[in-house]
Amino acid sequence: MIWPGLCNKHVGSYTITNLIIKEMDEIAQYSDTIVKPGLKRIKVFLTKLGNPQKKFATILVGGTNGKGSTVSYLYHMLNAIGIKVGGYLSPHLTSLNERILIPGSSPWELKSLMKELESKALHWGMDLSPFELLTSAVFVLFNNYSIDLAIMEVGMGGRWDATNVSHPVASIIVSLGLDHTQYLGHTLSAIALEKLPIGRKGRPLLLGNIPLGGLRAFREGNGALGAVLQEWQRDFFVLEHKEQGFCYVGDQVVSPLVLKLEGRHQWINASLALRTMEVLGFPLTRQALDALQRVWLPARMQVKEVGGVPVVFDVAHNPLALRVLLESLPLRFPERPLWVFFQLLKDKPWQEALKLLLGGFERAFFVDLPRGGREVPGSWIMAFDQVEFVKGRDEWDLLFQEARDRGAVVVFTGSFGMVREGMRWVDGAE
Numbered sequence: 001m002i003w004p005g006l007c008n009k010h011v012g013s014y015t016i017t018n019l020i021i022k023e024m025d026e027i028a029q030y031s032d033t034i035v036k037p038g039l040k041r042i043k044v045f046l047t048k049l050g051n052p053q054k055k056f057a058t059i060l061v062g063g064t065n066g067k068g069s070t071v072s073y074l075y076h077m078l079n080a081i082g083i084k085v086g087g088y089l090s091p092h093l094t095s096l097n098e099r100i101l102i103p104g105s106s107p108w109e110l111k112s113l114m115k116e117l118e119s120k121a122l123h124w125g126m127d128l129s130p131f132e133l134l135t136s137a138v139f140v141l142f143n144n145y146s147i148d149l150a151i152m153e154v155g156m157g158g159r160w161d162a163t164n165v166s167h168p169v170a171s172i173i174v175s176l177g178l179d180h181t182q183y184l185g186h187t188l189s190a191i192a193l194e195k196l197p198i199g200r201k202g203r204p205l206l207l208g209n210i211p212l213g214g215l216r217a218f219r220e221g222n223g224a225l226g227a228v229l230q231e232w233q234r235d236f237f238v239l240e241h242k243e244q245g246f247c248y249v250g251d252q253v254v255s256p257l258v259l260k261l262e263g264r265h266q267w268i269n270a271s272l273a274l275r276t277m278e279v280l281g282f283p284l285t286r287q288a289l290d291a292l293q294r295v296w297l298p299a300r301m302q303v304k305e306v307g308g309v310p311v312v313f314d315v316a317h318n319p320l321a322l323r324v325l326l327e328s329l330p331l332r333f334p335e336r337p338l339w340v341f342f343q344l345l346k347d348k349p350w351q352e353a354l355k356l357l358l359g360g361f362e363r364a365f366f367v368d369l370p371r372g373g374r375e376v377p378g379s380w381i382m383a384f385d386q387v388e389f390v391k392g393r394d395e396w397d398l399l400f401q402e403a404r405d406r407g408a409v410v411v412f413t414g415s416f417g418m419v420r421e422g423m424r425w426v427d428g429a430e
Contacts, residue, residue: 037160042132046165048124049117049136052143056086058166059276060198062154063174063208064191065321066269069261070174072295073273074151075101080291081282086142088135088152088163093299093315093416094423100138102145113137131155135162157191158198170204170280171227172272176214177320192217199227204279206230209268228279236275238267246270251278259293262301263328299419301328306426309404310336312411313419317345319352325413326360333409337362339399341390341422342414343369344376353414358386362408365390365399369417396425 046053059074061067068089075087087101100110114137121128128136135155142150152163158173173195176188192214199205205227207218215231222229230236236250246267247255254274259266270292277284302313310333316325329338340361344350357364365388368378381387390396403410412422 039160039162039165041126041128042136042162043165045121045124045126045128045132045136046139048120049140053139053166055143056147056150057169058150058152058163059280060152060154060158060163060166060168060171061174062158062161062172062195062198064177064318065316065324066174066208066265067153069266069295069297069300070172070269070272071151071153072101072297073270073292074276076291076295077273077277077288078149078151078282079103080287081285083282084146084148086138086145086147086150088138088150090131090153090155091416093420099134100141101151102142102147104145110137110141113141129162132162139166154195154198158195161198164198168198168200168203170206170276171198171200172206172208172276173198173210173218174208174269174272175320176210177318188214189217193221196221196225199225201226202228204228204230204276206232206272206275206279208232208272209265230275230279232268232271236271236278238271240264248274250275252284254284254289257289257293260296262303262332263324264331265324265328266300299416299423301325301332303332304426307400307404309400310409311422311426312409312413313422314411314413315416315419316413317415318348319356322353322356322360322413325411326356329360329409329411337406337408338411339363339365339403339408340411340413341365341367341396341418342412343367343418343421344414345374346376346380347374350376350380354381354384354387357414358384361411363388367391367418367421369415369421375415375417393425393428 061071071087071089075085078085089099089101092098097110114133117133117137117140121133150166152166154161154163158164176192176195188211196218199222205222207215207229209232210218219229239247239249241247241256243256245256245258247253248257248271257270259270273292274284277288299313299315304311312329314325316322338361340357342357342364343366344353364386366378366381367390369375378389390399400410412419
């Protein structure tokens with residue numbers, strides 16, 4: 001293999017409590033809200049399972065936004081050149097199986113495996129978080145399929161994320177913003193130091209579009225870690241192509257590249273995947289580049305024309321992602337009025353997100369979607385006079401007609417739940 005050998009790690013002690021998991025799709029949606037810091041539980045659990053995570057190499061992909069697309073770019077390029085590869089994404093939009101990229105796997109296989117592992121955890125009296133259980137199931141599934149390399153999206157932070165029990169031959173931090181501050185800290189430097197530990201000594205750690213404060217923290221913190229930093233716009237570059245798409249400049253110069261996923265931020269995500277291929281010694285063949293340009297994910301600047309109205313679905317659920325969305329929309333729809341239907345999450349900087357929405361859209365419609373405790377309730381939004389409230393499908397039909405008459409672009413964003421609901425509304429309008 002072209003990647004370094006895997007290392008064994010000492011397993012520490014832990015406290016046994018209780019585990020209750022009822023429904024697989026439900027636990028996956030709540031995996032970001034049930035947080036139990038520390039890696040001892042999952043290490044012990046995986047040891048009892050035979051340490052499946054040690055049977056293959058990994059590439060860990062962390063950061064505030066852009067992780068899913070970067071995982072997908074790498075997965076499809078590596079698959080195209082014949083590497084036996086698996087991919088792990090989070091969260092999902094409609095189905096738990098969206099989290100797994102592996103040829104031949106089925107949605108029922110992951111669910112049945114999780115139920116089996118839940119039973120084992122209960123039998124052993126182990127207190128795993130839902131995300132730890134799900135990640136353990138993914139490790140087992142990848143081992144069952146005898147993959148050589150797994151591309152794994154970090155769930156939150158890095159230091160204590162369940163994916164960090166694996167053995168990365170390279171790690172990526174795509175972007176950095178204020179998110180999950182109750183767990184990761186309230187400054188970019190603090191959050192950077194929580195994400196940095198997904199890197200490994202002597203192995204590549206790629207950094208994407210990182211603000212200066214975070215970049216300094218990564219550079220200083222890496223003095224003790226000893227990873228080999230690869231920085232966007234220092235070690236590899238993205239240039240706009242004179243006709244369309246972009247030019248990648250690394251060890252190779254590749255131009256032009258035109259992605260199916262819209263937005264210039266995707267050029268950076270793709271460049272991180274391309275540079276990772278280079279530093280690990282994988283060739284950027286025509287098959288790999290073709291695969292890169294075919295990658296598509298739902299609800300990433302996804303545009304659907306409905307009765308003459310452009311409708312955009314984008315899972316921008318924090319201020320950093322909303323800024324990127326607001327930069328991309330005028331480029332895609334110049335001179336068009338922009339309307340937004342949104343929901344926000346109260347464990348994000350929702351006030352900052354709301355200010356961005358009110359400043360960037362002609363009309364902003366709040367949709368109250370009680371889904372499990374994370375959503376900002378309507379009572380918190382009522383103080384903002386510019387916000388209009390939408391309660392159901394009947395109002396949507398009338399507003400859709402107004403949008404058509406106004407020539408407006410309709411956007412659904414702010415949370416995965418809002419995008420999911422918007423897709424249902426639009427399906428009914430066709």
